[in-house]
Amino acid sequence: MAKIDLDNMLEKIKNTQWSLSDVDWDAPGAELITPEQWPKLKAFMADLMWIEHVGARAFAAMAKKAPDDTLRQIYTYFHAEEQRHANAEMALMKRWGMLEDGELPEPNNNLRLVIEWLDRFADDQPVYVLGTVVPMLEIALDGALCKFLLDTVDDPVCHQAFELINGDEARHLGVGFSVMEMQGHGKTYIELIRMTAQLMDPRLILGIASYFPLLNKMRDNIVEMGLPEEKLYEAMRKFEKIGGRTGDGRRNPWFQIIKHHGRFVVDRKKRFYHAPIDALVKVADVIPKKAFPAVPSWVKEITYHPTA
Amino acid sequence: MKNNQPLAQQQPPADALIIGAGFAGLGTAIRLQQQGIRNITILERSDDVGGTWRDNQYPGAACDIPSNLYSFSFAQNPNWSRSFSGSREILEYIHHLVNHFNLRQYIRFNQNVSNLAWDQDKGLWQATTTDGDVFSGRTTVMAQGPLSNPGWPGIVGIEDFEGKKLHSAAWDHDYDLKGKRIAVIGTGASAIQIVPELAKCADKLTVFQRTPPWIMPRPDFTTPDWNKTLFRKAPVSQTAVRKALYLAHESMALAVIWNSPLTRFAERLGRWHLRKQVPDRWLRRQLTPDYRMGCKRILVSNDYYPALQKPNTKLITWPIDRISENGIRTVEGIEHQFDCIVFATGFEVSNAGTPFPITGIGGRSLNEEWKRGAQAYKSINVSGYPNLFFTFGPNSGPGHNSALVYMESQMDYIVRSIRTIQSLKLKALDVRQSAQDDHNRSIQSRLAKTNWNSGCQSWYLTEDGFNATMYPGFATQYAKQMADLELEDYRLLAEEAASETV
Known part of the structure; x- marks a missing residue:
């Protein structure tokens, strides 16, 4: 993948928008979901929708910190697009009878x-x-x-929605890897020092403490749903392959960290990593719902209604 | 339209031909009249005076500058009902000026100038109107207003919308907003005044925001009767209040124009105002500006944030994808449906071009010369366009003080110039290009250090980022700049020496 021109990318993003009303959510095909699939799919879709939604919030944070106006605008669009994915996935859940009127799926x-x-x-x-x-x-x-979803679900509306979603995701990844390379373009030593300082920030440590168990939890969920975990690992290796394709990309110290972390995740034999992280997943599971503060108001912005 | 068409009427030349009957045009006429110059023609495109304040009558329209400062120093009004008056009261004040100074005799209503050209032989400006009438003047004052034409956003599908479209600067008072589903596009000065009013009557109100503005508390109060009586009986007390307000606003330049510790303080005040009025963290985040205060216009309001939190009101910060038949599609994939869309999107800004063709000496076109950003000498004259004066010309915009204070400096400069033209019997007073260039070099180097040029996008800048709008200094500095007519900066052409400049 060649380095992309961000100005062109922004234009392309603006010109390839779609909305929920472009899809006929009542079209035939919902009956193709089998009764055996249904409960697993419900849990799966809820997770997927929440991942899109937290991804959206991460893009909102990136928009605030973007180094230039083009990237700021791109991230602002990505924030909204991830929200659109969450909305579309909720509309699928509604179509499949997995949501009551006005219901929001529970996040794990x-x-x-x-x-x-x-x-x-x-x-x-x-x-x-x-x-x-x-x-x-x-x-x-x-x-x-x-x-996994497209391999196991035959509903044509699901395929139509994910074709639109995947078109967006391809651009998100294109920009994502390009920005990682931009970050790697510079004095590695200085970046390393800077990164070390950032790593000691307790707020970031808390972030790591919630990110690591999330990956293991998702692995467990995938296994539970009957998907070989190797598929997840294949996808994670793709990150290493694409992110490390250029010198600039490899020089990005954050890429190196995430890459090495990815290697731990995909190797169950690394007990020194998995034992404590799996323990953290178990701890998270037993936190009573009441212990969490009220969900922030951005969480309530998602909707399965194509119009408002 | 050509001047010799049968319908065209040629009027006798005026000593001063003024285009626009808003504050600037009327104020200039008053000042000229006070100096004994009465051969004045004012061309007004509408059927009433008032300019901005006639056009901007949307619900909640008001001025952001206290009325005691947003009025002429030579025609103070002791009866302002509030500290920050509404647009209707300001329009009444303008009507009062017209009556009190007997200005109606000068005004030609429904005369929309479409072309202005310098006739070198006669030493006259010829203004042609859309009706084909031609008005001429030995001097011409451009008082058409820098912000006088509604600006519509470049959103795809705007013409597809089948509901009602309203613009803040051209309000349709016959349209009943009660119980309607209403969208407001824009969160600038007009929007933050309209939103609280619409929130009172709409069934559903959705505000679409691209960039949050900095909003400061508005010290608005009803003027007590004793205060009006005091101002009436002792006008000097009102002058003192005006002076105090002027100095208070001057001090704000330190926070608004330049990046200083006061800017940080003002930003803290803005954030405190937001925190006090908006408890929800996410909404507060959406409303927190991420650019330096002063880079765009700073707004004042006490009721905008509370209005956004009413149960029938919602703020949308998703980018707008397009406007459809039924409403607005945003990038999160939802079509928000409405009966009415209010465009609070401001005005067309002519900081790169002229509102109609202006032709100067030798057929030169000002529109061409200003294509890459307008430039003038002291904001008021342009070389090659003799006897032509601009009110709110290039780099005369205030960011921190009353526009009328700047306007008065311009009006006095114009009167002084016209008197000079008359007393020296000049055919043409034309600023030298070198003087204009020197002025602009200095202005642009000063602008480079201001908040306006600190990186955000605003209507102050052209698409190329050139600031042709704002004056980089205190109002007092601007008044000093305009205090002297430095004749050595001009080429003077005497009436009898028809072909040669001195």
Whole structure:
């Protein structure tokens, strides 16, 4: 993938917009969901929708910190587009009878922790921290989960919606990897020192403490749904491959960290990593819902209604 | 339209031909009249005086500058009902000026100038109207207003919308807003005044924001009767209040124009105002500006933030994708449907061009010369366009003080120039290009250090980022700049020496 011209990309983004009303959510095909699929799919879609939604919030934070106006506008669009994906996925859930009128799916506890962290600290993070983590989440979770969905669900409306969603995601990844390379273009030593300082920021440590278990939790969910975890790992390796394709990309210290972390995640034999993180997942699972503060108001902005 | 067409009427030349019967045009006429110059023609495109204040009568329209300062120093009004008056009361004040100074005799209503050309032989400006009438003047004052034409946003599909479209600067008072689903596009000075009013009557009100403005508390109060009586009986007390307000606004320049510790203080005040009025963290984040205060116009309001939090009101910050038949599609994939869209999107700004063709010496076109950003000498004259005066010309915009204070400096400069033209029996008073260039070099180097040029996009800048709008200094500095007519900066052409400049 060649380095992209961000101004052209912004124009392209503006010219390729779609909305929920472009899809006929009442078209035939919903009956193709089998009764066995239904409960698993419900849990799966809820997770997927929440990942899109927290991705949206991360882009909102990146828009605040973008180094130039073009990138700021791009991230502002991506923020809204991720929200659109969450809205479309909710519309699918509604179509499949998985939501009551006005119901919002419950996020799992790991996602609740991530939501809490994003709401409190994401805006204070350097743009390149989120700029590296978000492509990883997109390529791994979005990529693997979407693939699984399209392999197992025959409903043509689902395929239509995901064709639109994947078109957006391809641009998100294109920009994501390009920005990672921009970050790598410079004095590695200085960036390393800077990164070390940033890593000691307790707010970032809290972020890591919610990001690591989220990946393991999603792995567990995938296994539970019958998807070979190898599919998730394949997607994560893609991050390493694309992110590291150029010298600039490899020089980005954040890429190196996320890449090495990815290697731990995909290797269950790394007990020194998985034992404590799995323990954290278990701890998160037992946090009573009451212990969480009220969800931030941005969470309530999602909707399955194509019109308002 | 050509001048010799049968319908065209040629009027006898005026000593001063004024285009526009708003504050600037009327104020100039008053000042000329006070100096004994009465051969004045004012061309007004509408059927009433008032300019901005006639056009901007949307619900909640008001001035952001206290009325005691947003009025002429030579015609103070002791009866302002509030500290910040509404647009109707300001329009009444303008009507009072017209009656009190007997200005109606000069005004030709429904005369929309479409072309202005310098006739070198006769030493006259010829203004042709859309009806084909031609008015001439030995001197011409451009008082058409820098912000006089509604600006519509470049959103795709704007013509597809089948509901009602309203513009803040051309309000349709016959349209009943009660119980309607209303959208407001824009969050600038007009929008923050309209929104609280619409929130009172709309069934559903949705405000579409691209960039949040800095909003400061508005010290608005009803003027007590004793205060009006005091101002009436002892006008010196009103002059003192005006002076105090002037100095208070002058001090704000330190926060608004330049980046200083006072800018930080003012930003803190703005954030405090937001925190006090908006408890929700996410809404507060959406409303927090991420550019330096002063870069765009600073707004004042006490009721905008509360209005946004009413149950029938919602703020949308998603980018707008397009306008459809039924409403507005935003990038989060939802079509927001409305009965009416209010465009509070401001005005066409002519900081790169002229409102109609202006032709100077030797057929030169000002529109061409200003294409890449307008430039003038002291904001008021342009070389090659003799005897032509601009009110709110290039780099005369105030960011921190009353526009009328700047306007008075311009009006006095114009009167002084016209008197000079008359007393020296000049055919043409034309500023030298070198003087204009020197002035602009200095202005632009001073502008480079201001908040307006600190990186955000605003209507102050052309598309290329050239600031042809604002004056980089205190109102007092501007008044000093305009205090002297420095004749050495001009080429003077005497009436009898028809072909040669001195």
